Amino acid sequence: MTGWKGTGAGGTARGRAQGAGGPAAAGTGTHEARDAGHAAPQVEAPGSPRAAGPELGVDAGEEGLVPPHGGRLCRRLVDDPALAAERRAAAQAAGLPRLLLSPRERSDLELLATGALSPLEGFMTAEDYHGCVDAMRLASGLPWSLPVVLSVPPDQVEAVRRAPAVLLVDEGGRPCGLMEVRDVFRRDRQREAVLVFGTTDVAHPGVARLAGESDWCAGGPVVVFERQPTWAREWVLEPAETRRLFARRGWRLVAGFQTRNPLHRAHEYLQKCALEMVDGLLLHPLVGETKADDLPRHVVLESYRVAVRAYYPQERVVLAAFPAAMRYAGPREALFHALIRKNYGCSHFIVGRDHAGVGSYYDPYAAHRIFDRFAPEELGVIPLRFEHAFYCRRCGAMATVKTCPHPPADRLHLSGTRVRAMLRAGELPPPEFTRPEVAELLRDALAAQGA
Numbered sequence: 077m078t079g080w081k082g083t084g085a086g087g088t089a090r091g092r093a094q095g096a097g098g099p100a101a102a103g104t105g106t107h108e109a110r111d112a113g114h115a116a117p118q119v120e121a122p123g124s125p126r127a128a129g130p131e132l133g134v135d136a137g138e139e140g141l142v143p144p145h146g147g148r149l150c151r152r153l154v155d156d157p158a159l160a161a162e163r164r165a166a167a168q169a170a171g172l173p174r175l176l177l178s179p180r181e182r183s184d185l186e187l188l189a190t191g192a193l194s195p196l197e198g199f200m201t202a203e204d205y206h207g208c209v210d211a212m213r214l215a216s217g218l219p220w221s222l223p224v225v226l227s228v229p230p231d232q233v234e235a236v237r238r239a240p241a242v243l244l245v246d247e248g249g250r251p252c253g254l255m256e257v258r259d260v261f262r263r264d265r266q267r268e269a270v271l272v273f274g275t276t277d278v279a280h281p282g283v284a285r286l287a288g289e290s291d292w293c294a295g296g297p298v299v300v301f302e303r304q305p306t307w308a309r310e311w312v313l314e315p316a317e318t319r320r321l322f323a324r325r326g327w328r329l330v331a332g333f334q335t336r337n338p339l340h341r342a343h344e345y346l347q348k349c350a351l352e353m354v355d356g357l358l359l360h361p362l363v364g365e366t367k368a369d370d371l372p373r374h375v376v377l378e379s380y381r382v383a384v385r386a387y388y389p390q391e392r393v394v395l396a397a398f399p400a401a402m403r404y405a406g407p408r409e410a411l412f413h414a415l416i417r418k419n420y421g422c423s424h425f426i427v428g429r430d431h432a433g434v435g436s437y438y439d440p441y442a443a444h445r446i447f448d449r450f451a452p453e454e455l456g457v458i459p460l461r462f463e464h465a466f467y468c469r470r471c472g473a474m475a476t477v478k479t480c481p482h483p484p485a486d487r488l489h490l491s492g493t494r495v496r497a498m499l500r501a502g503e504l505p506p507p508e509f510t511r512p513e514v515a516e517l518l519r520d521a522l523a524a525q526g527a
């Protein structure tokens with residue numbers, strides 16, 4: 077994909093170049109880890125600052141957890157398989173137009189199925205879309221920073237416009253859901269690129285994907301017949317499940333952590349700083365579509381599994397996979413990630429330097445500042461803003477510029493490129509940079525990749 081497609085008829089390619097499938101297997105022993113991560117639900121987490129809730133402005137929901145965005149989980153999945161099969165057959169028999177979902181759209185449908193995108197009940201109508209792109213608000217006024225749209229190839233626009241509903245079909249040709257057509261509208265994708273990604277450069281992976289989509293979108297509530305097949309199935313918990321798990325452990329304040337990278341000490345430090353202040357931690361590596369040069373997602377998940385088992389208090393951490401696609405929208409995606417984790421029950425969300433960034437498209441602190449554009453009570457989730465962390469030889473500890481007074485020469489700095497080169501040469505980065513268990517895993521993964 078090298079440029080923007082035409083705006084009108086003909087531009088039907090929908091950016092299918094990037095593969096949708098996950099790596100074949102997550103390796104063995106994942107049950108064990110999941111059990112370890114979820115073991116022995118504790119009623120009282122030790123040392124939890126339970127009384128801190130009101131002072132921190134957290135509005136507790138029913139389970140004592142922060143309520144979902146908009147007040148309730150909007151779950152769109154038909155749970156009963158027999159009923160789902162019946163509805164699917166009825167939809168197929170009705171001769172409705174079929175729309176082929178891109179990997180990003182399929183991931184969005186999965187999130188809609190489980191209520192992770194609450195208050196959205198489906199793909200956006202024009203009103204929600206324009207509110208989101210222009211002002212980062214849904215038509216209802218609720219903050220929302222990234223479009224969740226269903227693009228319609230130009231040659232299907234008329235058929236979709238006339239239809240009461242469309243059948244949503246996955247890459248394997250399987251109808252996985254139904255959308256009631258409330259709206260068919262045209263969007264200006266270049267304008268969307270500027271407002272959402274801050275650039276129209278197709279070298280940006282999010283822009284490249286948008287450039288391959290259509291100008292036309294259809295919006296309306298969805299019904300989902302089946303969950304998205306994924307290699308990470310046993311790791312995926314839906315918002316109602318994480319909420320139940322947190323409640324069972326007696327957690328009220330939970331910090332969420334989003335990542336698409338393997339676990340190094342710097343992120344461990346941020347997570348543990350957060351864990352000093354809250355009842356529990358949701359480690360939520362993303363397992364949906366990422367750009368081709370990101371490390372395979374099963375390796376990322378595995379790095380968390382081994383580190384959590386060895387270095388985290390099991391009863392205060394939940395490790396689960398987040399089945400979303402990356403958009404690389406920097407600050408807007410930081411806010412999007414925070415609101416979604418609120419739906420999973422997180423009262424706090426860790427925002428590092430250059431969250432969801434790519435290349436040098438974003439000011440590294442824009443992802444911190446975007447939260448200031450909203451009143452805390454309308455967000456309902458508290459950003460924990462962190463500086464870049466490092467190991468300081470003179471402090472003899474992990475630190476950031478907020479806690480370490482020493483010059484850069486005292487700090488252990490290794491670029492991603494340097495770490496990869498070390499690992500490829502069979503060399504392990506120092507334990508102050510990466511836990512040995514993780515380093516070995518990454519070395520082996522890179523060796524397997526390079527083979």
Ligand SMILES: [Zn+2]
Nearest residue numbers: 468471480482
């Ligand atoms: Zn220092």
